[in-house]
Structure formats: C-alpha cells, structure tokens
Amino acid sequence: MLVISCIKQVPDTTQVRIDPVTNTLIREGIPFIINPYDSHALEESLRLKDRYGMRTVALSMGPPNTVATLKKAYAIGVDEAILLSDRCFGGADTLATSKVLSAAIERLDKQEKVGIVFCGKQTIDGDTAQVGPGIASRLGFSQLTLVDRIESIDFLRKRIKVRRKLEGRHEIVEAPLPVMITVVRELNRPRYPTVPMRIESEEKEIKVWDNSVLKLDAETVGLKGSPTWVSKIFSPERDQGEIIGDGINDPAGTANLLIDKLLSKDLLAV
Amino acid sequence: MEATRQIYWNMGHGVVIPMYILAFAAFGVLAWGFWQRLPIWRQGKALDRFDHYDERVKRMISEVFGQAKVFRVTEGGVFHSIFFWSFLILFAGTMLVMFQADFFTPVLKVNLLSGEFYKAFSLVLDIAGILAIVMLAGLFIRRFVTRPDGLEIVRDDYIVLQLLFAILITGFLIEGARMAATELQQNPALARFSPGGLLAGQLFTTLTPGTLLVTHKILWWLHFVLVLGFFCAVPYTKLRHILTTSANAFLAPFEAKGSIATINMEDDTVEQFGTATISDLSWKDIFDADACTSCKRCQERCPAYTTDKPLSPMKLIKQIGELAEGNPTGSLSETISQDAIWACTTCRACQDICPANIEHVNKILEMRRNLTLMEGAFPGDEVKTAVNNIEVNGNPFGLAFAARGDWAEGLQISVMEQDSDVDILYFVGCYASFDKRNQAIARNFITICNAAGVKVGILGKEEKCCGEPVRKLGNEYLYQMTAAENIELIKTYNVRKIVTTCPHCFNTLARDYKDLGLDIPVEHYTTYINTLLENNKLNLTPETFRYTYHDSCYLGRYMDIIEQPRSILTRAGGSITEMDKSGYDSFCCSAGGGRIIAEEKLGSKISEARIKMATDTGAPLLVSNCPFCMTMFEDGIKTGGAEDVLRVRDLAEIVAERIVA
Ligand code: SF4
Numbered sequence: 040m041l042v043i044s045c046i047k048q049v050p051d052t053t054q055v056r057i058d059p060v061t062n063t064l065i066r067e068g069i070p071f072i073i074n075p076y077d078s079h080a081l082e083e084s085l086r087l088k089d090r091y092g093m094r095t096v097a098l099s100m101g102p103p104n105t106v107a108t109l110k111k112a113y114a115i116g117v118d119e120a121i122l123l124s125d126r127c128f129g130g131a132d133t134l135a136t137s138k139v140l141s142a143a144i145e146r147l148d149k150q151e152k153v154g155i156v157f158c159g160k161q162t163i164d165g166d167t168a169q170v171g172p173g174i175a176s177r178l179g180f181s182q183l184t185l186v187d188r189i190e191s192i193d194f195l196r197k198r199i200k201v202r203r204k205l206e207g208r209h210e211i212v213e214a215p216l217p218v219m220i221t222v223v224r225e226l227n228r229p230r231y232p233t234v235p236m237r238i239e240s241e242e243k244e245i246k247v248w249d250n251s252v253l254k255l256d257a258e259t260v261g262l263k264g265s266p267t268w269v270s271k272i273f274s275p276e277r278d279q280g281e282i283i284g285d286g287i288n289d290p291a292g293t294a295n296l297l298i299d300k301l302l303s304k305d306l307l308a309v
Numbered sequence: 310m311e312a313t314r315q316i317y318w319n320m321g322h323g324v325v326i327p328m329y330i331l332a333f334a335a336f337g338v339l340a341w342g343f344w345q346r347l348p349i350w351r352q353g354k355a356l357d358r359f360d361h362y363d364e365r366v367k368r369m370i371s372e373v374f375g376q377a378k379v380f381r382v383t384e385g386g387v388f389h390s391i392f393f394w395s396f397l398i399l400f401a402g403t404m405l406v407m408f409q410a411d412f413f414t415p416v417l418k419v420n421l422l423s424g425e426f427y428k429a430f431s432l433v434l435d436i437a438g439i440l441a442i443v444m445l446a447g448l449f450i451r452r453f454v455t456r457p458d459g460l461e462i463v464r465d466d467y468i469v470l471q472l473l474f475a476i477l478i479t480g481f482l483i484e485g486a487r488m489a490a491t492e493l494q495q496n497p498a499l500a501r502f503s504p505g506g507l508l509a510g511q512l513f514t515t516l517t518p519g520t521l522l523v524t525h526k527i528l529w530w531l532h533f534v535l536v537l538g539f540f541c542a543v544p545y546t547k548l549r550h551i552l553t554t555s556a557n558a559f560l561a562p563f564e565a566k567g568s569i570a571t572i573n574m575e576d577d578t579v580e581q582f583g584t585a586t587i588s589d590l591s592w593k594d595i596f597d598a599d600a601c602t603s604c605k606r607c608q609e610r611c612p613a614y615t616t617d618k619p620l621s622p623m624k625l626i627k628q629i630g631e632l633a634e635g636n637p638t639g640s641l642s643e644t645i646s647q648d649a650i651w652a653c654t655t656c657r658a659c660q661d662i663c664p665a666n667i668e669h670v671n672k673i674l675e676m677r678r679n680l681t682l683m684e685g686a687f688p689g690d691e692v693k694t695a696v697n698n699i700e701v702n703g704n705p706f707g708l709a710f711a712a713r714g715d716w717a718e719g720l721q722i723s724v725m726e727q728d729s730d731v732d733i734l735y736f737v738g739c740y741a742s743f744d745k746r747n748q749a750i751a752r753n754f755i756t757i758c759n760a761a762g763v764k765v766g767i768l769g770k771e772e773k774c775c776g777e778p779v780r781k782l783g784n785e786y787l788y789q790m791t792a793a794e795n796i797e798l799i800k801t802y803n804v805r806k807i808v809t810t811c812p813h814c815f816n817t818l819a820r821d822y823k824d825l826g827l828d829i830p831v832e833h834y835t836t837y838i839n840t841l842l843e844n845n846k847l848n849l850t851p852e853t854f855r856y857t858y859h860d861s862c863y864l865g866r867y868m869d870i871i872e873q874p875r876s877i878l879t880r881a882g883g884s885i886t887e888m889d890k891s892g893y894d895s896f897c898c899s900a901g902g903g904r905i906i907a908e909e910k911l912g913s914k915i916s917e918a919r920i921k922m923a924t925d926t927g928a929p930l931l932v933s934n935c936p937f938c939m940t941m942f943e944d945g946i947k948t949g950g951a952e953d954v955l956r957v958r959d960l961a962e963i964v965a966e967r968i969v970a
Pocket residue numbers: 607610611612613614620621622652653654655656657658659660669670
C-alpha cells in the first residue's frame with residue numbers, strides 16, 4: 040500500500056515583504072523552504088514506512104527549482120519523489136492544483152493501491168487549506184482534516200482512526216481507506232536528515248511528470264483552469280494600539296490588566 | 310674512620326642472585342600487565358602521535374620532572390609534586406647503591422659511596438624519605454579526612470597509600486636497624502648524616518645483637534617484597550598513571566588548541582561519521598582513560614557539572630575506559646547519556662587544567678557528530694529550528710538574510726560588493742548583525758576604526774553564519790556548507806586582513822577555515838585595537854572606572870589572549886578586580902559549544918553562576934569581549950537579580966567613549 044505526501048515549496052514567509060508600489064510579494068533574496076505543515080505530512084508518511092513498511096512517495100507541483108525541496112524529501116527517506124512541472128501548470132489556483140495532484144495520484148494508484156494521502160493543513164503562502172480537500176473530493180477518498188494523531192490503522196478492515204485537533208477540543212474519528220489526511224504541527228516532529236541519507240539522496244533521481252505524462256486538458260489546469268486569481272495583495276492598515284498600565288513601575292498590575300483585556304476579547308480562556 | 314657503609318651488610322652477597330631474579334620477575338609482572346592493556350587500546354583507530362619526536366620527548370621530560378601541570382593547582386598538587394620529587398630521589402639513590410654494589414665495586418673497583426659524597430648522599434636521601442612520608446601523610450589526610458567535594462575513595466587508594474607508606478617506613482627501619490648495630494656504636498659522628506635512620510635506630514638499641522641481626526634481615530626482605538609489590542601493582546592500580554600519564558605528556562596533540570578534525574564529506578567510503586562505539590575512537594582516546602588520575606580537577610571546573618547538569622568530564626573519560634574494557638560494542642551515547650553529551654559548552658576548562666593531558670573536548674565533539682550526522686538528533690526542538698534557520702537563512706534567528714547588513718546603515722563603512730578596497734574586512738557574525746544589544750557593539754567598533762583611520766568593509770547580506778555553533782554541535786555537514794560559501798565569497802575580494810568582534814567567528818575563521826582553504830590573517834578586535842593604541846593610531850582620554858573582566862573561553866583558553874584586553878582597559882582608565890576564576894581558569898558564560906542556540910533546561914543557570922562571581926568582586930561593571938557572553942550576561946543579570954549592582958558592557962563600548970577626537 041502506498042502512502043503519498045503532497046508537499047509544496049514556499050517562500051519563507053516570515054520574511055516576505057510586500058512591495059508597496061506594485062502590491063506584489065518581493066521574492067528577491069527570499070529563501071525557499073518546504074511548507075512547514077507539509078514537512079509534518081512528509082514525516083508522518085515516513086513514520087508509516089518505518090512502522091508498516093509502506094512505500095512512500097512525495098509529490099510536488101511547482102516550477103523546476105522545486106527539485107531542491109524534493110531532494111530534501113529523499114534525504115529524509117522517501118522512496119520516490121515526483122515533481123509535477125509543466126509550463127501549463129503554472130499560475131494555478133487551488134482547484135487547478137488539486138486537479139494535477141489528483142491526476143498524479145490516480146496514475147500512481149494504477150501501479151500500487153494508494154492507502155493514504157497526507158497534506159499539510161494549509162500552506163503558509165496561500166493559507167487556503169483547500170488543496171487537500173480538493174484532492175479528496177476529486178478522488179473520492181475519505182477526508183480527515185486537522186489531524187494531530189493517528190490512533191490506529193486496521194489494514195484488514197481498511198479503516199483508519201485519527202484524532203482531529205479543533206478549537207478547544209479533540210475529536211476522534213474513523214474513516215475507511217483510502218483517505219486524504221491534512222495534518223497540523225502537533226502531529227509529529229519532523230526528522231533531520233542524516234548525512235549518509237543526504238549523500239545517498241544526491242544520487243537519487245527526481246522524476247518529472249509534465250503534461251505529456253499526465254495528459255490533462257491544458258484548458259483545465261494552470262492559470263487557464265483557475266477560476267480564482269489574485270487581483271491585489273496589500274498589507275492591511277492596522278489600528279493604532281493602546282498602551283495600558285505602567286509596565287516599568289507596576290509590572291504585576293500591568294500583567295493583570297493585559298490578562299483582563301485578552302479575556303474580554305476572548306483571546307484567552309480560563 | 311672513612312664515611313661509608315657496607316652494602317649488603319648482614320645480608321651477604323648471597324642475596325644478590327635471588328634479589329635480581331625476583332626483581333626481574335616483578336618487572337615481568339609490570340610489563341605483562343601493560344601488555345594485556347594493549348588489545349584494549351588497539352580497539353581504537355590509528356592516529357599518529359609519534360611525529361615531532363624530539364619535541365615530544367622534551368615536553369614529556371619537562372612535564373613529568375617539572376610537575377608544572379600538577380603544581381598548577383596547589384591543593385593536592387603540592388603534596389603530589391613534593392612527594393614525587395622525594396620518591397624520585399629515593400629511587401635514584403637506591404639505583405646508585407645497586408650500581409655501586411654490582412658494578413662499580415666488582416668491575417671498576419671504585420667506591421663512590423664514601424667520604425663527603427657519602428655524607429651528602431645519606432643526608433639527601435634521608436631528608437627525601439622524611440619529606441615523602443610527610444607529603445604522603447598530607448595526601449592521606451586529604452583523601453580520607455578532609456575529603457574535598459567530589460574526591461572519591463576507591464580500592465586503589467587504600468592499596469597505593471598503604472603500600473607507599475609501608476615502603477618508606479620499612480626503608481627507615483632497615484636503616485635504623487643497620488645503624489643500631491654499626492654506625493651508632495662505631496661512628497656516631499657519621500650517623501648525624503642519616504637523621505631518619507638515627508631516629509629509627511633508637512627503636513633497636515635495647516635488642517641483643519643476635520635479635521638485631523635477625524630483625525634486620527626480616528625487615529630487609531619485607532622492604533624488598535613491598536618494593537616488588539609496588540612494581541607489580543603499577544599496571545593494576547592507580548599507580549599505572551606513573552607510566553600512562555607520563556606517556557600522555559609525550560602523546561598530547563601538537564596542533565593548535567581547539568583543532569578539530571575536518572571530515573572529508575566527499576569521501577564515499579566513510580560509513581560512520583563521529584563516534585558511536587569504542588572502535589570509532591582513536592587508540593589515544595582509549596588510552597586517555599588509563600592516563601586519568603581521577604584528580605577531579607576537570608570536574609570541579611566544568612561549568613556543566615558545577616551547575617548540576619549530568620556531565621562530568623572525569624566520569625566521561627572513565628566511562629570510555631569501562632566500555633573499552635567491558636563492553637566495546639556498547640553505545641557511547643547511551644552509556645554517557647545524550648544529555649551529558651549535549652551539556653558541554655566546549656569551554657576547554659577541563660582539558661586546560663588536566664595534568665594528564667587528556668583530550669576531553671574532541672571526544673565529546675565526535676560523539677555529537679555521531680548523534681547529529683548519523684542520527685539526526687538535537688538537544689531540543691529549538692536547536693533544530695535554529696539549525697534549519699542557519700541552513701536556510703544563514704543565521705540562527707531565521708531573519709531575512711537580505712537584512713544582515715542593515716545595522717550598518719548610515720555608518721562610514723563599505724559593503725564589499727560595492728567597494729572592496731578596504732584595510733580590513735570586518736566579519737560581523739550573526740549576533741552583531743541581528744541582535745540589538747550586539748549591534749550597538751558593532752557600531753562602536755566601526756567608530757573606533759573610523760577614528761583610527763581604518764577603512765572597514767563588511768560582506769553585508771552576502772555574509773553567512775561562520776558555522777561555529779553548528780560545528781560544535783556536531784553538524785559538520787552544515788558547517789562545511791556555510792563555511793565553503795563564506796570562504797568562496799571572501800576569496801573573490803582582495804582581503805588583506807579579517808577582524809571579528811566575536812571570538813567564536815575568530816577561532817573558526819582563523820583556525821577551522823584553514824582546513825577548508827582560507828589563509829588570510831584573522832584577528833580579534835581586542836588585539837587589533839591594542840595594536841592601534843600601541844602604534845598611536847588611536848588615542849584615548851582615560852576616565853577612571855572600576856571593573857571586573859570576563860575572559861571568554863575562545864579568546865583566553867583557546868587563543869591565549871588574556872593580557873591585551875586588560876591592557877586596553879587600563880589605558881582607558883580602568884582599575885580591575887579579578888573574579889575568582891579568570892585568565893586560563895575563567896568560567897564559561899554557558900554559550901559555547903553551540904549552547905547559544907539551545908535552552909538551558911537542566912540544572913541551574915551557568916550565566917547566573919558567573920554573574921554571581923562578578924558581583925562578588927564588588928565592581929559595578931563587568932567587561933566582556935564576546936557577543937555570546939554579552940547575551941548570556943544581560944540575561945543572567947536579569948534572571949539573577951543583579952540589575953542594581955552590575956552592568957555588563959563590551960570592551961568596544963568602553964574604548965569608543967574615550968576616543969580622543
Ligand atoms: S569543555 Fe567545559 S563544559 Fe565541556 S566538559 Fe570540559 S569543562 Fe565541561
């Protein structure tokens with residue numbers, strides 16, 4: 040049974056600034072990283088590999104430089120890394136992206152049954168949280184979002200039980216396989232590549248599937264197949280904050296004021 | 310009557326043959342004991358420690374006979390050294406008697422041991438014997454009565470101390486018995502040159518001549534057997550250190566302090582990086598365990614140990630020895646514990662003080678290499694994040710690398726990319742680049758350079774972390790990656806000299822980068838400023854202040870820069886009150902060994918301990934020379950509640966304030 044993790048290479052957004060004139064992201068001098076949530080998805084697929092010996096594949100759709108991120112997936116132990124890259128895939132929104140990823144998963148499913156697809160709960164550059172669910176609904180997989188623990192997998196009955204992390208509560212749910220799972224950070228701690236694995240990964244080849252492989256209608260993918268597009272990016276004006284208390288002379292009292300304030304705005308719960 | 314004595318008096322020459330046979334048998338036991346250790350040492354990897362042969366021999370002779378390293382710590386050291394010299398004299402004296410009896414007299418027909426020389430010989434040996442007994446008593450009291458903290462009592466202590474006592478006492482008793490029967494009656498004037506024997510002789514004056522002769526014979530054999538016992542015990546007890554510790558003075562490394570083996574990451578044949586089990590160590594690392602004298606000096610200076618972290622450098626060395634002997638395939642990191650391995654700040658206090666030349670730091674580093682490179686382990690998640698940040702952004706904070714040079718905006722400074730014709734390249738480092746407190750110090754350094762007419766360049770956003778913290782955490786891979794980028798970049802500019810404000814960058818660029826092909830003079834700003842002052846390129850208006858000074862590990866112990874910063878501060882008008890631990894004995898701030906990016910979760914805070922030492926001096930100001938120390942001390946002053954009594958400032962800030970316009 041195959042485990043797939045869908046990963047995306049994103050700019051390190053802690054550093055992304057918006058050009059005030061053109062209202063676009065300034066990407067110059069910004070390093071790329073693997074979308075942090077996806078690194079947890081990747082890690083979980085590797086844990087299943089370690090535990091059950093399942094074969095793992097990392098999938099990523101993106102420009103050719105995404106190989107750097109897929110190399111890292113090899114360096115921590117995935118069996119196969121596939122880049123979905125084609126000019127016509129470019130400029131895709133979540134709908135078009137999930138279409139390409141689904142096509143790739145279907146193709147893989149023909150060789151070996153896909154049991155689980157892991158995605159990060161969202162990306163840090165798009166923040167939509169739609170691609171995972173999009174894949175699930177296209178493929179007709181069960182859909183388990185915001186998972187912070189895999190409780191059990193019953194391969195005979197083909198069922199999986201997970202814990203979902205919701206606002207202020209947890210939910211244990213069970214679903215039939217195959218399943219698409221989106222993961223939160225609490226799920227695991229991603230491993231760090233060892234040097235022997237890094238060295239080994241240097242030799243591993245990253246497969247590139249373009250549209251001649253996936254054979255999708257070019258009108259339904261990429262920019263052309265995307266019903267949504269970004270019309271403008273801007274930093275919202277922020278209201279002037281307020282200074283409460285006197286932190287220098289009365290730190291304890293000020294801390295209390297702050298707590299009250301946070302409580303009153305429902306930002307903190309007792 | 311001539312001053313001499315009859316050798317083998319009362320024993321007769323008949324004892325010579327059995328005596329030599331037994332002596333050789335004892336040497337055989339000694340040799341056999343060490344021979345059996347050979348396979349244990351040889352489990353380690355090859356390492357050449359027989360180069361520089363002549364210098365090594367010289368070093369061994371001076372360290373063993375000079376005892377300087379032992380003497381460095383007066384407590385215990387004085388007893389040991391004086392005992393050693395006294396025992397050495399007794400040993401040499403005994404050898405001389407042996408040569409006289411069995412070589413000079415029968416072959417050369419001369420008697421050296423007569424006349425004035427004999428008197429002096431007798432006196433010197435007796436005094437040595439008395440001193441040895443007194444020193445031994447001192448060691449005995451220290452071990453069993455006063456028992457300083459952490460000093461263990463093991464089986465060997467009983468055996469060794471009692472054996473040495475018995476040898477010395479029986480030595481005097483034989484002398485006394487002989488003198489009671491001979492000198493005391495025939496030549497009392499001569500007896501005065503044997504004060505020990507004279508005293509012991511009083512015990513025997515009431516015995517009949519017949520009993521006296523028998524008693525003497527028994528004592529002679531007893532003394533002889535004890536001495537044989539001593540030789541036999543050498544390989545099997547702590548006494549082994551006589552040979553192993555001496556050998557270690559020969560075997561100690563010749564490389565610059567802090568040299569770390571640069572792994573060839575390109576070598577495909579390497580399957581194991583770092584040290585996982587005994588066979589990954591070098592033979593010298595295993596031998597070190599046999600050279601350790603359990604003097605605990607390392608342990609009591611270790612900042613990790615003294616703040617209740619699970620690391621003792623002494624114990625670590627012993628654990629290596631135990632594994633090598635009992636369970637060579639056992640995991641070092643499990644035996645020693647990962648927490649202990651990660652707790653080290655690589656401050657080098659242990660290695661610096663060790664009288665046995667044991668190399669602690671690189672062993673710990675190699676174990677970390679195994680953990681990091683082979684297992685992908687970290688001391689904590691915060692470290693993993695910081696390491697990833699270094700990999701992605703070239704700094705542990707995860708801040709935009711493009712902003713690295715922003716601190717220098719508005720200063721009179723060149724960015725190399727635009728203008729590389731500069732006097733010095735200032736390698737800024739991560740902390741001075743991004744950390745507010747340390748940025749101020751970088752700016753002060755620029756002010757100083759400007760005043761001295763030095764044109765400074767920086768790499769700006771092209772600079773990356775020097776790689777020191779990750780290297781010290783064992784991540785040689787990432788270190789070499791970032792180092793290579795820095796080196797390649799620096800080489801594209803025509804750099805004449807590099808100056809750093811960070812002692813960690815300093816060590817790394819000056820020493821570690823050499824292995825990777827950077828060969829440009831590197832200086833720390835303290836010596837650089839000192840030279841500017843000495844050459845009158847820079848002048849200060851002294852303004853008096855009281856201070857205490859913190860020798861950062863990587864400037865003091867690693868680079869021997871101890872006097873220059875103090876001399877600058879004196880010029881600036883400072884009067885110093887030294888802390889309890891300063892100079893080579895300085896106490897780490899806690900940030901070395903990559904600990905700067907790790908949280909200190911175990912034990913108490915090292916920085917607070919150091920701040921306490923600073924406040925104890927009564928000086929209101931602590932001067933530091935390192936951005937890591939600065940960060941730790943600012944923190945330690947707050948958490949340690951010393952805000953009202955102590956301020957920490959960098960040397961550059963003091964100097965910048967006093968520049969003559
Ligand atoms: S280098 Fe410093 S911290 Fe590490 S073991 Fe030695 S004394 Fe302790």
